[in-house]
Amino acid sequence: MKLRFTKMQGAGNDFVVIDATRAPVHLTQAQIQHIANRYFGVGCDQLLMVENTDTPNVDFRYRIFNADGGEVEQCGNGARCFVRFVVEKGLTNKREIKVETASGVISLSLQDDGQVTVNMGAPRFVPAQIPFEAAEQSTAYALPLQKETVTVSAVSMGNPHAVMLVDNVHTADVGGLGPQIESHPRFPQRVNAGFMQILNTHEINLRVYERGSGETLACGTGACAAAVSGMQLGVLQTPVKVHTRGGILTITWQGDQAPVMMTGPADIVFEGEIQL
């Protein structure tokens, strides 16, 4: 079978986007792993499947699969690419779009300068909702790893995140600590591991070792998780400019149940067809 796709990127987090609105597309986990493979396939951090929905007042459904083929709840950079995709492909003429994801409905708006703003909903800090095993809720948890104990904040942005403060993001042991945090037994559904360096109260450097994909050049939900964790810890204030290895994301949050707003780029790179 030949499958048409669009290759996209948002701040260097890259995606293979499949249009399943005209005809249903079913991919096995092995096929998704093959498409995501940078040597034998197209190469991407996540595969996004754009589908129709029957839910009232919602425009589309979009499904997110990590490079390991596992389906996940949320993807911030993917959400921006999704909106750019449905507009450029003529699947809608709206600029304000509501999309259903596995973790609920989110709203997106495409701006005239090509940047996309996503209402990511309110962050969740209750351990059971992340999910994270903890006796009680806190802004910082000690997490024993193989050779050291690190301190992390735990938050759900629809998907689970652990964020730790580091002195220098460029020299942080993301490749060594990231996989240990990702698979830590206190995160029963595994977790995305963020490494955040505070530059000033409105600016951070961030690297994220993503669950199911490894380190990516940027993680949108990771940027939201880092910004809100920093605000909870009292070291950041809204708005927060997040410098990732692939670009800049801007996060605002007014606290409590207010939604986290994320703004950043989303671009089409090329179109293609892959033999499966």
Ligand SMILES: N[C@@H](CCC[C@H](N)C(=O)O)C(=O)O
């Ligand atoms: N790159 C994404 C997050 C994708 C999903 C994540 N790896 C997970 O497993 O939760 C983003 O931009 O948010």
